[in-house]
Every structure is written in structure tokens, then in C-alpha cells.
Amino acid sequence: MRLLHTSDWHLGRSFHRAGLLDAQKAFIDHLVTVVREHEVDAVLVAGDVYDRAVPPLAAVELFDDALHRLAELGVPTVMISGNHDSARRLGVGAGLIGTAGVHLRTDPSGCATPVLLSDAHGDVACYGLPYLEPALVKDQLGVTKTGHEAVVAAAMDRVRADLATRPEGTRSVVLAHAFVTGGEPSDSERDITVGGVAAVPAGVFDGVDYAALGHLHGCQTITERVRYSGSPLAYSFSEADHRKSIWLVDLGPRGEITAERIDCPVPRPLARIRGRLEDLLEDERLERHTGSWVEATLTDPTRPAEPMTRLGARFPHTISLVFEPERAPEDPAASYARRLEGRSDQQIAEDFVAHVRGSGPDESERSVLRQAFDDVRTEEALAG
Template sequence: MRILHTSDWHLGRAFHRVNMLDAQEAFIGHLVTTVREHAVDVVVVSGDVYDRAVPPLAAVELFDDALHRLAGLGVPTVMISGNHDSARRLGVGAGLIDRAGIHLRTDPAGCGTPVVLPDAHGDVAFYGLPYLEPALVKAEFGVEKAGHEAVLAAAMDRVRADLATRATGTRSVVLAHAFVTGGEQSDSERDITVGGVAAVPSGVFDGVDYVALGHLHGCQTIGERVRYSGSPLPYSFSEHRHRKSVWLVDLDAAGTVTAERVDCPVPRALARLRGTLDDLLAD
């Protein structure tokens, strides 16, 4: 199965008061083209679809356009809410949208209920773990200490329990929005340390074939089976060296992962110039 892994679209975000909507629209077009040209079987979006809980109308319209274009290709899409999204707002109409092949996973209670998609080798179970704010989901997962590691571990216990009930050979993909130890941060991610230490060890995700992470804006590999796609556009000057891309992940019959990066369009490159004020003004 060929999976296109992306995240952190942040629709509606501005860059130092410069509207990014045209660049975001260009990325959506690139995404649709990539799905078509690379024969992608499923698209995963690992959170922060919007930049804020109540996005501007233009951002909502762009999201609506993206859903229609992806559904029009007949390629299933699985997406989760991130810490910038309003899970309740993003998840409105999820049951109806599901019928069009767009699977929104925004409710923490559904962590152990996968979207099951078949290919020539059998089933692949996609588990959506939306951003889990420890203080808000502590009761749902029955953990005593409200911490990121505790709630993610409890959510993954549900994933592994469900996976154990499925046919032998069922492969698994987890979408999660979290700060995993070893990941490199940038200046444009919102701090999630409220509610305990933010970083969680990658071992929390043991037992699944691929983990499609969102939250950190740099494309990076935590382990062969655990990767961040990063944001498709830079949202701070700390990202001036980032190569913006999405992951094209192939999952074979045995669950072995091979991945390659597909570059995103760069509407305006970033640069950092250093020097004395006189030198910079004169150059």
C-alpha cells in the first residue's frame, strides 16, 4: 500500500502578517497532483489542519476544496486533529464525510477503532490518535497522572488490543500529533508543555508498522517506522534551512516500510542575513 504522509497545513496562518493562503492553495494543488501521479492509495494528515480553533472563512473554504478534490480522486484520506485545531469543529459531520472516503478522527474515545483499508495483500488498519491534551483526556484513559506519555501510552494500549483481535497479517499505521523524543523543534510550533513534560519516547508506539507523526514542522526520521512529515510551508525564519516535503511511504505485504520524500513547492524562499546594521543597509 502506498501512503502519502503529510501534516501541519495550518490553513489560515500568516507569516509576519503576510497572508499565506495563495501558497497554501498551491500546496493543495501539489498534493492532489502527487496523489494522482504517484498512484497513492491513501492520504494521511497528522493534525493541525487549521492554524487556530476558529479559522477564517477563506481557510475553511480551502479545506472544503481540498476534501472535494481528494474525494474526487477516489483515494481515501485519514486525518486527525492537532493542538491548533478545534477537535469538535473539525469533526463536525465526520459520519457523513466518512461515506465519501474522508475519515476524520478527532474523538479520543475512538483511538482503538481503526479505518480498515484493503490492498492486494490484505487489510491495513489506520488508527487515528488526535492531539491528546493530558488534563482533558485523563479520565477517558483512566490514567492517574495527567502527562503526555501516560495518555499516549494508554491510547496505544487500545490500539494494540484492537490489533490483536484482527486477522494475522493485518498491517497497522498510527497517526499521532505529539512531540516525540529526538525530534527537532522550530520556532513556529505552539508549546504543549502545559499538562506535563511534552516529549514522549518513540517506544510508546511499539507494535505497529508505521507511525505518521505531526506537530514538529521539520521533516525528520525518528526511526525507520516513525517519521514526521513536517509542515508543507515554512512558518518561521527558524525553518530557513528546512526542505519542505511530504513522505511517500510504501508498506509491503510483510509490513516493511520504504519511504521517499516528495518536495513541496517553494513560493518564496527564506534567508537569514547577519551583520552590523550599517553593513546590511549598505549591501
């Protein structure tokens, strides 16, 4: 069986101030072409279909167009909700849409009810695990410990229990939206840390033939059977070196896996340039970036006049400007953003407490801060 694995469309998102709707339309055209020309048997979409819980109308129209075109091909599509999606909104009409061959899985209670696909070698049970916000689903899944690993493991226990009731030789696929240990994140993914722990070990997915993952925006192989497709478009300059693609996965009669990457259309290349303004304007080696979206990091000791206007004259698609003046590391004027780089919300809050009163929080205070961040994330998920 030939599967096409994609995720993280983020319909409705822009790239800094540049609109991406046309690029997202081009990706949908590309997806439909690949399905048709490569004789795909099923399409797997592993979450974050939209960029936010209430997407703009143009994004909803594009999604509607994608569903109609996939249904017209007669190729089953299995799709789960991600942490950016509103599960309730995305899942509206799921039963009716399912009769057209587009199977939306947005309710955690249905994680052990597979979409049954079949080929000449028998059945393939395809399970959809929507994004599982621990605080919201732990009771539903019978979990006492809050955390991503606990809820995903509980959902996978249900999947394996159902799979054990299927005829011998039934192959299995799971779609999941999670941060799996070993994955490489980028700047454009929303933090899903709960209780200080976001990562889920790849071993949670043991027992199934293929795990089609979403959430991380870089295409990557965690194990032969556990893979991220990544986003089809770049959504931050941290993805400048990404090769955007989708996975074409062949599932053999005994669960053998072979996978091929199919490149996605690139609307405009990304370039990150760094140096003093005059050097960037005069460096002939940078000529190749005149057609790229550019992020310029200026290292001038003092901020130069009209930097964006001057950069735009040479690099018309400069859309991000960063100032990192060259100063000694001990300079108190060193970039505040640089001091925060790589630190979690929890760590930043603990540092603030230490700065204000002269000593960091004790364990009980850390617990209060952790609970406060978890409550905010839970409220955001409920608002979706």
C-alpha cells in the same frame, strides 16, 4: 500499499505580515497532483489542519476544496485533529464525510477503531490518535498520572489490543499529533508542555508498522517506522534551512517500509541576515536575497534611523527586524529577550519569583506554578 503522509497545514496562518493563502492553495494543488501521479492508495494528515480553533472563512473554504478534490480521486483520506484545531469543529459531520472516503478522527474514544484499508496483500488497519490534552482525556483513557506520555501510551495500548483481534498478517498504521523524544522543534510550534514534560518516547508506538506524526514542523525520521512529515510551508524564520516535503511511504506485504520525500512548492525563500545596517546595505554577497523574505538582525551599538525603510529599499520583502546591539556580555542593557531564550514558561516564572523576593520558589510553590500553567492550557483547549 502506498501512503502519502502530511501534516501541519495550518490553513489560515500568515508569515509575519505576509499572507499565505495563495501558497496554501498551491500546496493543495501539489498534494492532489502527487496523489494522482504517484498512484497513492491513501492520504494521512496528522493534525493541525487549521492554525486556530476558529479559522477564517477563506481557510475553511480551502479545506472544503481539499476534501472535495481528494474524495473525487477516490483515494481514502485519514485525518486527525491537532493542538491548533478545535476537535469538535473539525469533527462536525465526520460520519457523513466518511461515506465519501474522508475519515476524520477527532474523538479520543475512537482511537482504537481503525479505518480498514486493503490491497492485494490484505488489510491495513489505520488508527487515528487526535491530539490528546492530558487534563481533558486522562479520565476517559483511564489514566491516573497526568502527562503526554501516559495518555498516548494508554491510547496505544487500546490500539494494540484491537490489532490483536485482527486476522494474522494485518498491517497497521497510526496517526498521532505529539512531541516525540528525539524530534527537533522550531519556533512556530505552540508549546504543549504539561507538568513540565511534553516529550513522548518513540517506543510508545512499538507494535505498529508505521507511525505518521504531526506537530513538529521539520520533516524528520525518528526511527524507520516513526516519522514527522513536517509542515508543507515555513511558518517561522527558524525553518529557513528546512526542506519542506511530504513522505511517500510504501508499506510492503509484511510491513516493510520504504519512504521517499517529495518536495513541496516554495512560495518565496527565507533569508536571515545579521550585521550592522550599513554593512548589510553594502555587502554584495547578499544580493541573492533580494527576492527572499528577509529577517534582519541589526547589531549596531545604537539603533540606526529608519532601518526598515532603508532595508526595504534593497530587500523589498524584509518582514522581520531584530535588534541585538553589540555589547559586552555583562552590560545590563543586554537584550532581555536573549536572557529568556530557550527558557520555559515555568522557568521564567520561577526566575521572576526569585527576582522579586530574593529566593526562588520551594517545591510546593513550583507545584502551584506548574498547576497554574496547566490550567491555562486546559482552558485554552476547552475554548477551542
